[in-house]
Every structure is written in C-alpha cells, then in structure tokens.
Amino acid sequence: MTGTILFDGHNLMMRNATGIGTYTRALAATASHLGYRTQLLMSGNVRFNKKDPQASEVLLFDAVLETTQPPHIRRERWLAQYLGKPFGIRPSEYSRADAVHATAADPLAQFETIHVAPNVFDLATYHFRRYKTRAKLKLQETPSLLHLTYPSPIALDGCPNIYTIHDIVPLRLPHATLDDKHHTVRLLRHLCKEADHIVTVSEFSRRDIIQFFGIPEDRITNTYQSVRLPESLTSKPTDQVANEISSAFNVDMREYYLFVGAIEPKKNVARMIDAYAASGSPYPLLIVGGLGWQYETDVKKIKDERFLSYVMADGRITPERRVRRLSYLPLSQLISLMRGARGVLFPSLYEGFGLPVLEAMMLGTPVITSNVSSLPEIAGEAALLVDPTDVDDIAKAIRTLDHDADLRAELSARGVKRAEYFSPQAYEDRIAALYKRLGVAASTKALPNSSLTVAAT
Numbered sequence: 001m002t003g004t005i006l007f008d009g010h011n012l013m014m015r016n017a018t019g020i021g022t023y024t025r026a027l028a029a030t031a032s033h034l035g036y037r038t039q040l041l042m043s044g045n046v047r048f049n050k051k052d053p054q055a056s057e058v059l060l061f062d063a064v065l066e067t068t069q070p071p072h073i074r075r076e077r078w079l080a081q082y083l084g085k086p087f088g089i090r091p092s093e094y095s096r097a098d099a100v101h102a103t104a105a106d107p108l109a110q111f112e113t114i115h116v117a118p119n120v121f122d123l124a125t126y127h128f129r130r131y132k133t134r135a136k137l138k139l140q141e142t143p144s145l146l147h148l149t150y151p152s153p154i155a156l157d158g159c160p161n162i163y164t165i166h167d168i169v170p171l172r173l174p175h176a177t178l179d180d181k182h183h184t185v186r187l188l189r190h191l192c193k194e195a196d197h198i199v200t201v202s203e204f205s206r207r208d209i210i211q212f213f214g215i216p217e218d219r220i221t222n223t224y225q226s227v228r229l230p231e232s233l234t235s236k237p238t239d240q241v242a243n244e245i246s247s248a249f250n251v252d253m254r255e256y257y258l259f260v261g262a263i264e265p266k267k268n269v270a271r272m273i274d275a276y277a278a279s280g281s282p283y284p285l286l287i288v289g290g291l292g293w294q295y296e297t298d299v300k301k302i303k304d305e306r307f308l309s310y311v312m313a314d315g316r317i318t319p320e321r322r323v324r325r326l327s328y329l330p331l332s333q334l335i336s337l338m339r340g341a342r343g344v345l346f347p348s349l350y351e352g353f354g355l356p357v358l359e360a361m362m363l364g365t366p367v368i369t370s371n372v373s374s375l376p377e378i379a380g381e382a383a384l385l386v387d388p389t390d391v392d393d394i395a396k397a398i399r400t401l402d403h404d405a406d407l408r409a410e411l412s413a414r415g416v417k418r419a420e421y422f423s424p425q426a427y428e429d430r431i432a433a434l435y436k437r438l439g440v441a442a443s444t445k446a447l448p449n450s451s452l453t454v455a456a457t
Contacts, residue, residue, distance in 0.1 A: 002035060002036065003145065003442055004037040004038075004144045005031050005036050005143060005144060006115070006139075006146050006147070006156070007024060007040055007041070007148075007149060008041045008148045009041060010043075010148075011024065011149075012024050012025070012042065019166070019355060021107075023201070023225060026226060026228075026427075027147075027431065028040070030431050031431065036435070039112060040108065040113070040115065041091060041115045041117070043120045044094075044116040045059050045062055045069055045073070046059045046069070048092040048094050048095075050095065053096075056094070057094070057096070057098075060094065060100075076119070077122065080127065084127035084128075084130035084135070085124070089124065091115035091116055091120065092115070092116055093113060093140075115139065120154075121152050121154075124152055124153045125183075128183075132186065133190070134154055134155035135154055137155065139156070142158040143156075143159055144159055144441075145159055145435065147163075147164070150164065151163055151164075151187055151191055153187055153190070155194075160440070161195055161196050162195060162197040162438065163191050165199070165209055166200065166205065166353070167200075167373075167374075168205075168212055170184045171184065171188075172350060173266055173350050176264070176265035188209075192209070192214075197221065197438060198215060198219060198221070202222060202353050202377055202378065205374060206220055206221075206222045223430040224427060225353050225355065225358070225422065227358060227422075229335060229359070229362065230335075233331070233332055233336070234335065234363065236336070241340055245336055249326075255283050256340075256341060256342060257276070257283060257284070257343050257398070258288065258338060258343075258365075259286070259288065259289070259344070260288045260338070260344070261289045262291070263295040263325075264293055266348060266350050267292075267298075267348050267349075268347050269287065269298040269302075271347065271388065271391055271394065272394060273302065275395040276323070278395040279395040279398035279402070284321070284323070285322065285323045286325075286326060286341075287302060287326070288325075288329055299325075302323050342401060343365065343401045344360035344368070345368050345394075345398070346367065347368065347369060347370050347388040347394050348373070349373075349388050351370075351375055352373075354369065354378050357369050357383065358378060358422055361383075361418050362415075364412040365412065365415070366383070366408045366415070367383035367411065368386060368397045369385060370386060370388040371385040371386060371387060372388060381414060381418075382418035383415070384397045
C-alpha cells in the first residue's frame with residue numbers, strides 16, 4: 001500500500017516566495033517522485049462548502065484580511081485565543097472545481113488531497129499558549145505520516161508526527177527577529193521532546209538544535225536542501241542572457257554584483273552596502289528582495305546619496321544609481337541576473353542553509369558568503385568566506401573578485417562541482433532514507449514527478 005504524507009502549507013500561499021515555501025514545494029515534489037501520495041493542510045478564509053465548490057475555491061484564494069472574514073470564522077478565532085481548541089481542529093476536504101485560473105492554483109497542483117481549516121495555524125498557536133500542548137487534527141482518514149515543514153503546534157494521532165526546524169535564529173540572534181522568544185523556546189522545546197522525529201537542513205543546524213535543546217542525536221536528521229531550476233532557463237545562450245539583463249536592468253554581463261534575500265537584520269544588508277562602498281568597485285550592486293522587518297536602516301543605506309551619479313546620454317543628463325533594489329522578479333529574470341553577475345554577495349549573519357549560495361553555485365556564479373553558521377558547510381571551498389561583522393573583510397573580498405579573473409573562473413568551476421552534493425537525486429536519497437526509517441513505505445513504482453522548479457529565496 002502506498003504511503004500517504006500530509007504536509008503543511010504554512011508558507012506555501014504567500015505572494016512572494018519564502019525559504020519555507022520553497023522547501024515545502026521541493027520536499028512534496030520529492031516525496032511524490034519517490035512514490036508517496038501527498039496531501040496538504042492549509043489555512044483558508046472560509047470553510048469549504050461541498051455544495052458550492054466553485055465559490056469555495058474562489059474564496060480559498062481570496063486575499064482578504066482577517067477582519068473581513070465571515071463573522072462565525074472571526075468568532076472562532078476570538079474564542080480560540082482564550083479557550084484554545086480542546087476538541088481538536090477538523091478541516092474540510094477541498095475538491096478542485098477549476099474555478100480559479102490555473103496559474104493561481106500552481107502551488108497546490110502537486111497535492112492529491114487538500115485539507116482546509118480557517119486560521120488553522122493561528123488556532124493551533126492559541127491552543128498551545130493556553131494548554132502548553134499541540135492542537136489535535138481530526139481527519140476522516142489518517143495518513144501514514146504528518147510532516148510539518150514549519151514548527152507548528154499541531155498533532156495527528158495514529159501516525160508518526162515529524163517537524164522540520166530549519167534553524168533557531170530567534171534564539172541565537174534574538175535582536176534580529178520579531179518572534180515571541182518565550183513562545184518560541186517553549187514550542188521548540190515541546191516539539192523536540194514530543195515529536196516522533198525532528199528534521200533539519202544542515203549539520204550546523206542539527207548540532208545547534210542538539211546543543212540548545214538536548215535532543216538525543218538519533219532523534220534528529222539532517223536532509224540538507226535541494227533545488228532544481230528549469231533547464232530552459234539555465235541552458236539559455238549567454239548572448240541571450242546578456243541582452244535580457246541589459247534591456248531589463250541596464251547592466252552588462254559580469255559587470256554587476258547581486259544580492260538575493262529579504263531585507264531583514266540577519267541578512268546583514270547594511271554592512272554589505274558599506275563594504276561595497278569601501279571596496280571602490282566600479283560595478284553596480286543590485287539587491288533583489290522584499291521588505292522583511294526592521295528594514296529601515298537597510299533601505300536608508302540603499303538610497304544613500306553616495307550611490308547616486310549623473311551621466312550624459314543622448315544630450316540629456318540622467319541620474320544613475322550604483323546600488324539599486326528590486327523588490328520582486330519573476331524566476332526567469334532572477335536566474336538570468338544570477339547567471340550574469342560578476343559575483344553573488346551573501347554575507348548573512350546566520351542561516352540554517354542559505355539557498356542563494358547553492359543556486360549561484362549551480363549557475364557557475366562566484367560567491368562571497370559568511371564564515372559563520374551553515375554557510376561554510378554549504379559553500380565548502382567554492383566561495384570566498386568573510387567575517388560578516390567585518391566591513392573591511394567583505395570589502396577586501398569584493399576587490400579580490402573585481403580584479404582576479406582567474407579566481408572568478410576557478411570559483412565558478414568549484415561552485416558547479418560543489419552544487420552536485422546537493423543535487424535533487426542526492427536529496428531524494430536522503431528523504432527516502434528518512435521516511436523508510438520511520439516505517440512509511442512508498443509504492444514500488446514512482447508516481448509522475450511533480451516539478452521541483454522553485455524561485456530563489
């Protein structure tokens with residue numbers, strides 16, 4: 001009998017891709033390719049009405065505010081803040097009605113069954129705050145495994161419950177996040193004690209979690225991460241890539257630096273910009289990422305007058321910025337920008353994995369990244385490692401890439417080789433071993449593969 005795995009969609013429906021959403025899509029696609037049947041638990045704005053599936057599907061994708069939810073849904077949420085969910089959370093099963101345009105439904109397409117409960121992740125959090133235990137999920141049929149890709153206080157009787165803890169940034173860098181640290185400590189401590197297994201994404205995170213929570217080593221597994229980029233984009237002729245980035249972004253091939261990531265404290269954007277300015281590099285710096293939190297200082301740095309100059313073109317004087325921010329790009333443009341960069345800068349203060357480093361290495365783009373947390377483990381000897389708190393050290397690395405063509409070529413070749421260690425096949429082998437260890441069997445014949453194509457984080 002084919003094993004069935006229920007994943008959570010905690011970050012899957014966010015408009016801008018997040019690292020957790022990327023992880024969930026890749027993990028579910030890998031499980032499907034291994035032969036497992038995949039299900040999804042997600043939060044909706046209303047309960048699914050089987051008598052009117054088209055309207056329910058529309059409302060499922062409606063980007064409404066909590067205050068505009070139906071009164072009975074808001075009332076349930078209000079009551080849960082005080083009473084929790086002592087009788088459990090009972091989702092309804094979503095049946096596709098093809099009412100929503102296919103592109104909007106893409107994040108859900110790879111799942112065979114989708115369970116929807118309004119505010120499910122918030123309700124579970126309220127329950128945990130009230131009772132210090134996980135809220136029970138009530139389903140008509142129990143899957144073979146519950147795998148939550150984000151630490152949510154949800155439990156399901158009758159099958160193993162496992163949880164992915166990507167990192168413990170809120171605890172190691174408390175100033176860098178807005179998380180409720182008291183709640184985070186209690187929840188992670190509870191999961192490390194009560195879960196059937198904990199999964200993480202690097203050896204650094206594994207050792208960090210073991211050290212902080214005292215979890216036995218045999219109860220936590222590192223599977224690393226992987227990403228598969230569309231061959232149609234990665235194999236695009238270099239001349240075509242050069243023309244695209246020149247037309248869209250007014251930059252030339254190998255004559256700009258690139259940062260990809262949210263604008264938030266742990267990404268270390270302000271120091272990166274100061275280092276870029278100190279390096280004296282003549283090549284512009286493009287910053288691709290949405291606004292996270294505590295971003296005011298970083299945005300001020302990006303808009304600094306130091307990076308504004310004026311050029312004469314066609315008899316007109318026009319302003320030109322050496323540091324530019326792009327909040328969102330489609331995957332095709334993002335891959336082209338990463339392929340064409342002189343180097344990718346990623347001097348983060350703390351990462352559980354660091355997908356942009358892997359993506360840049362896959363594309364043969366030289367990388368400058370940090371010598372702390374998981375980043376040396378991911379990059380190996382295929383990147384320039386810097387002290388992320390030392391502006392001069394970062395600036396020195398930028399100057400080195402600026403002037404050493406042989407080093408750039410060597411890092412490019414090393415990066416492609418290093419990325420093979422995190423290939424989709426290697427990731428598939430690790431996930432298969434994990435699920436087999438938990439006693440969850442796949443079918444003897446793999447199901448049709450769902451796309452592992454995901455955007456950079």
